[in-house]
Amino acid sequence: MGWLKNFLTSSIGKKLVMSLTGLFLILFLVVHLIGNLQLLQFMAHDSAGEIGRAFNEYALKMTTFLPIKVVSYGLYAFILIHAVQGWMLWRQNAAARGPVRYAVSDLRAVNTNARVATRMGWLGTIIFIFIILHMYQFWLQMKMGNLPMANYGDGDVKDLYTIVAEAYTNPLYVILYVVSMFFIGVHLWHGFQSAFQTLGLNHNKYTPLIHKLGKGYSILVPLGFAIIPVVMYLQSLNA
Amino acid sequence: MKITLKVWRQKDSADKGRFETYTLNNVSEHMSFLEMFDVLNEELIQKKEVPVAFEHDCREGICGACSMVINGRPHGPMQGTTTCQLHMRHFNDGDTIVVEPFRARAFPVLRDLVVDRSAFDRIIQSGGFISVNTGQAQDANAIPVNRDAAEASFSAAACIGCGACVAACPNASAMLFVSAKTAHLNLLPQGQIEAKRRVQAMVKQMDGEGFGNCSNVTACEAECPKEISVKNIAKLNRDYAGSVMGSEVEV
Numbered sequence: 117m118g119w120l121k122n123f124l125t126s127s128i129g130k131k132l133v134m135s136l137t138g139l140f141l142i143l144f145l146v147v148h149l150i151g152n153l154q155l156l157q158f159m160a161h162d163s164a165g166e167i168g169r170a171f172n173e174y175a176l177k178m179t180t181f182l183p184i185k186v187v188s189y190g191l192y193a194f195i196l197i198h199a200v201q202g203w204m205l206w207r208q209n210a211a212a213r214g215p216v217r218y219a220v221s222d223l224r225a226v227n228t229n230a231r232v233a234t235r236m237g238w239l240g241t242i243i244f245i246f247i248i249l250h251m252y253q254f255w256l257q258m259k260m261g262n263l264p265m266a267n268y269g270d271g272d273v274k275d276l277y278t279i280v281a282e283a284y285t286n287p288l289y290v291i292l293y294v295v296s297m298f299f300i301g302v303h304l305w306h307g308f309q310s311a312f313q314t315l316g317l318n319h320n321k322y323t324p325l326i327h328k329l330g331k332g333y334s335i336l337v338p339l340g341f342a343i344i345p346v347v348m349y350l351q352s353l354n355a
Numbered sequence: 356m357k358i359t360l361k362v363w364r365q366k367d368s369a370d371k372g373r374f375e376t377y378t379l380n381n382v383s384e385h386m387s388f389l390e391m392f393d394v395l396n397e398e399l400i401q402k403k404e405v406p407v408a409f410e411h412d413c414r415e416g417i418c419g420a421c422s423m424v425i426n427g428r429p430h431g432p433m434q435g436t437t438t439c440q441l442h443m444r445h446f447n448d449g450d451t452i453v454v455e456p457f458r459a460r461a462f463p464v465l466r467d468l469v470v471d472r473s474a475f476d477r478i479i480q481s482g483g484f485i486s487v488n489t490g491q492a493q494d495a496n497a498i499p500v501n502r503d504a505a506e507a508s509f510s511a512a513a514c515i516g517c518g519a520c521v522a523a524c525p526n527a528s529a530m531l532f533v534s535a536k537t538a539h540l541n542l543l544p545q546g547q548i549e550a551k552r553r554v555q556a557m558v559k560q561m562d563g564e565g566f567g568n569c570s571n572v573t574a575c576e577a578e579c580p581k582e583i584s585v586k587n588i589a590k591l592n593r594d595y596a597g598s599v600m601g602s603e604v605e606v
Contacts, residue, residue: 127562214463228572
């Protein structure tokens with residue numbers, strides 16, 4: 117088994133771990149976005165008097181359906197591995213430059229944004245702090261908090277929708293979420309295509325597609341998330 | 356041309372080092388960057404000062420001896436050009452140029468602009484031998500080689516091992532160098548015999564030398580005087596994982 121340890125602690129093995137956990141998180145974000153869009157009434161089509169039903173029933177499914185629960189524990193582990201491994205790589209890479217830095221720096225890159233690519237550690241740290249705040253605010257409330265209950269005919273359901281809607285009446289939360297989504301988009305701008313290069317996928321036919329898909333993803337998915345608090349805040353003003 | 360140089364001076368590896376400013380009043384635009392340093396050193400010697408130590412050998416852009424980070428870019432501002440092939444006509448009269456040594460933990464400064472790049476030699480040595488028949492050269496077409504593979508291999512083999520990739524990389528990673536050296540053999544049928552062992556041994560040596568980890572910034576390709584592509588790095592990732600997980604070879 118020594119070979120496996122050597123592999124996972126080699127420079128290429130460590131990057132492979134970043135790539136695979138990153139790709140999992142990229143897939144997760146799509147699923148998460150599809151679920152969250154049900155917060156928007158024009159998407160969810162909740163009948164009058166049952167506002168938030170689609171989202172609350174979805175949230176219940178997420179916390180009780182066994183296969184989803186198993187995957188969610190994998191998700192927590194992957195977020196932690198991606199973060200811890202990322203910090204370790206960040207530290208090692210900074211040390212590899214040596215004791216003296218360049219007096220003049222003029223960094224160029226061929227097929228990514230050099231400014232983003234060299235700031236993945238900072239961006240990742242900001243995103244990690246956001247994830248902790250986000251999970252404390254909603255995930256922990258869903259798991260352990262004292263939530264108001266809603267009843268749609270077959271038993272009480274935790275009314276997470278109301279908690280979310282209340283949070284987004286506060287413009288500071290709206291700004292926090294929108295700004296965090298911007299940082300996630302920037303992180304993905306480099307991360308999406310970089311994950312495939314680390315996997316060894318650099319191909320005349322597929323790489324241009326991956327680059328286009330990555331740019332589209334890193335704009336559209338964070339934008340989709342960012343729209344939700346903005347729309348819900350505007351709704352709260354009308355109500 | 357009048358050129359002001361801010362040059363890194365460092366007596367030896369224990370010295371802290373500092374920038375010194377020199378002004379050259381009669382620089383010809385036809386001079387190479389190294390010839391300008393020759394002129395500077397002649398002036399310093401006449402003034403009984405210690406000349407600036409810098410590395411050079413062929414001055415034809417093929418040996419990989421010259422180095423220097425010029426205004427923040429290894430081998431200076433011209434695309435696909437070594438320092439020795441960089442001419443002063445690409446600078447303007449009155450310019451101030453900052454010249455530093457390659458900076459990497461694995462490339463310690465020996466003196467002024469000279470760094471110890473023997474880590475690269477040790478990586479090459481760790482690659483070991485390749486099996487070829489000695490004696491008469493065999494017929495040129497005895498082993499059929501796909502043309503695209505031959506071209507890709509030749510492009511990788513253009514690497515002169517100067518270390519500009521390490522100097523340019525914000526992580527001081529040697530992945531472009533190692534990937535060029537493994538790809539130029541692994542792309543050809545002649546290189547297959549030791550391919551699995553070679554790739555593991557060279558990556559192990561690279562990691563042991565204290566280079567950083569690749570984060571696909573691609574600054575290496577941007578600054579490489581031989582324009583080696585990061586496609587080789589993807590191939591190294593592939594070959595390494597394939598060798599570790601898909602073969603019984605252990606290094």
